Amino acid sequence: MTSKLETSRRPDTAVTTTTATTHAGNHPLISEARGWTGRTWALLLVLCGALFLDALDISMVGVALPSIGADLGMDPTALQWIVSGYVLGYGGLLLLGGRASDLLGRRRVFLAAVLVFGVASVVTAVLSNDLAIIALRFVKGVAAAFTVPAGLSIITTTFAEGPARNRALSIYTVSGASGFSLGLVFGGVLTELGWRATFLLPGPVALAIAAVAWRVVPRAAVPSFRLRDFDLLGAVTVTGALLLTVFTVVEAPGRGWASATTLGSAAVALGLLVAFVLTELRHPAPLVRLGILRSPSLVHANVAGAVMFGCYAAFQFLVTLFLQDTLGWSPLSMALAFLPAGVLVAASSLHVDKLLAVVRTEVLIATGLTAFFAAYVLFFRVGLDLSYAAVLLPTMLLLGVGFAIAFPSINAQATAGVADDEQGLASGLVNTSVQVGGAIMMALVTAVLGSHAGEPGATGAAGALVGLHAGLQVIVGLTVVGVLVSALMLYRGRRPRLALD
Template sequence: MTSTVTPAIATPDLVSSPDPQLHSHIESADGWTARTWLLLVVLCGALFLDGLDISMVGVALPSIGADLGMSASALQWIVSGYVLGYGGLLLLGGRSADLLGRRQVFLTAVAVFGIASVASAALSSPEAIIALRFVKGVAAAFTVPAGLSIITTTFAEGPARNKALSIYTVVGASGFSLGLVFGGLLTELGWRATFLLPGPVAVALVAVGWRVVPTATRSLKSLGDFDLLGAISSTAAILLFVVAVVEAPTSGWTSGEVLSLVAASAALALVFLVVELRHPTPLIRLGILRSWHLVHANISGAIMAGGYFAFQFLVTLYLQDSLGWSPLAMALGFLPAGLLVVASSTRMDRVLARVRTQVLIAAGMTAFLAAYVLFLRVDPGLGYAVLLLPTMILLGVGFALSFPSINAQATSGVADHEQGLASGLVNTSVQIGGAVVLAVISAILGNAAESDGPAVTGELIPGMVTGLQVIAVLAAFGVAASLATVFLSGRRTAEATVEIVAEADAS
């Protein structure tokens, strides 16, 4: 799945009552105006494109690898390049919307996303394609928070905003699910079609958005509020760490190259910490990490995305390269998980009102673990209904329970002026977790291919079982952390209840 389905990535300054001048035009006596619906179509369309792009390209990876001669380790960078650009600059994207203006940032980022899509469809250089995937991730990092903040500042708090956010969420989930089908269909025509499709759609969104996206007063005035060094140092630190993980199986974990990359990553991480401690408006106020519930939500988000991104990457290669499934057949095979997420997205608010987020996250993580353990039975002779379908259903349940609960828990109890920071942080964790775990799994596959040879038709991919075991162990850690959180939360609630009763008796 994709993290872009989250209706909570606004910056702190934007989580406030909307400007009357902005939302005065959105309602008529009979409800929303046509202009309002067009605005929502543009904002939802940008989010839809993000989910669509991620899932379409995921389906097309084996075809890209076969055409361009890319190994599994190289292919993972087509996914990781995107999520690194997205996750590394997401927080900066929100700040930019404040500083430069939401309208300008949103429309510019959507245009860049479209241009990069068209350009990448015409290229045959793996390095150039990966670079443009990174550019598209950066564009999404600016599009998503700007688009969400336009909603929160245009629609009045209450029923109107809730309705807009509900539509926004469902469309985002639909983008990923439908992207699987579109990806399968377009890949049958050629993988370049999956790169090209977002281009014309983005152009259309910009054309309509130019007329309907409102202009707002900028909240931030000083360039000193633009924590560019923090964004650059954090993104570079993560990028170098991922490169080290990918290179380690080939070069050796203690090789000079890998140790140098790790050292450079650690140095940049230290620079980031120093910058955040000293900057007047840091990307991350480090004190917010004192909240275990927020930390637990971030850990769970990273494990959820990391496990699934890696699982989809591994199984996509297996189904298409080894079993000979067509891209469309593979996409339809994964579709039940996406459909479950879409079906549940409009009802989870009621569930969250009745059940603690810690319990829901623990249940979701358990569903993920069960899905991965179940798939460890993998054998070329097992049919879809016996192996893949039960796994897809469990993955869908895991996402339906975990994804909204993680985002709700990440922002629960956080001061109003730091809501944007908390929500941006958890989305960053989701994207970076996906990139790092995917790099680990691709490194395992690459190392196994070098020692055991390439995949053989009708057999398991070399390193596949090891990769699945790593993903399962990661999910088990997520379950353990979630169960511990449920226990500690219940214990604190009980202690608080005892104190309240004692105070009542004393009075």
């Protein structure tokens, strides 16, 4: 059921005549870019708060990893699962989360996912078993996979297209960037008090967000659905394939690359991936319409996103362990050292749209990845007498520039030229690639650390520096691949087309 809301132009406002469709619950779309009510701001606050919390959790816990490892006796191989478990749950089920919000109701899915996130945070904070912690981190990632697409779709179905929606989405985007930046500081401060505080903090906040959301998120009619409308088999097979891939890479150095366990888990992972592809080809409502991957621009965006975030996540993991475990930095000192990159991203997020309007996304992606490459190469100068001003600060500034330029450009390119009814799929795919890239890259550098652990002279500070450099080589190599793919896209776009008779 729909109705129309007419708003005429008045001399004292900047609101033009707008036709807005209402929700099934008779809630008109918010069409004025100014003059929002308190309820409007409360709605936007809870949606932005949920995204802020998701981003905050990733960076905050990352700072606490050395303290967690020292207290629970977890080595880097086990520690990486605390981050990888979260991002694999997030990335593996993100597309299913978007589908669920459409079929089960955005409000219902958002509230349930935020509650699960909050409860899992509180429970994780009191656990001391590493496997239980990793399992609940995976659960939190799954909750985020349902929260984010539901929250985004609430914005796009509550704020009318145009200035109001653009303003809401800008605030929403800045919230995510700010959460990631401030998570470093929060993580440093809370870890000084005790690493369990980094697990606990999101719990009460998430429960408070759910309580406010119950009152302010508009109700809408929930469409009828059938179980076969959910591609559950596709979600299970792709998530299982990703989990087994990471397990195989992480465990291979200790068990042997040619061991039965390594080859067996790799074979099962490949089998699950094949099963996923077959499922998507046959399912009436697949998570991924595989034909969309014929778009070179979309494939480029996914590769660039996986390389960009994957290499950065691996870099942060390596440097966090090196600064705290080897050089003896406090968690807060390490967090403040990384902060310039996050501040640069948050400060630029409201202005990068102007850059996107005048420069091709392929150029911006190539430029951003080149900045990442320069940052990682610069960090090769790191030593046991690390100079913040000469090495770490310029590295962080280059990373901030890379993120500020590349990340929005990747998202813009992923959805450019895609049909309206597949915009959500394209956006979900690139965000999935970003999260999965982080898990796989962390697995690779963890495998590199594991392969160096048994070498002669690999103990102590000198051995840690050797492992750091080896991990950096992998990160630089994969970043070069991303730059070359972007350069190829630039060449493809500029190549003149020949007229054939």
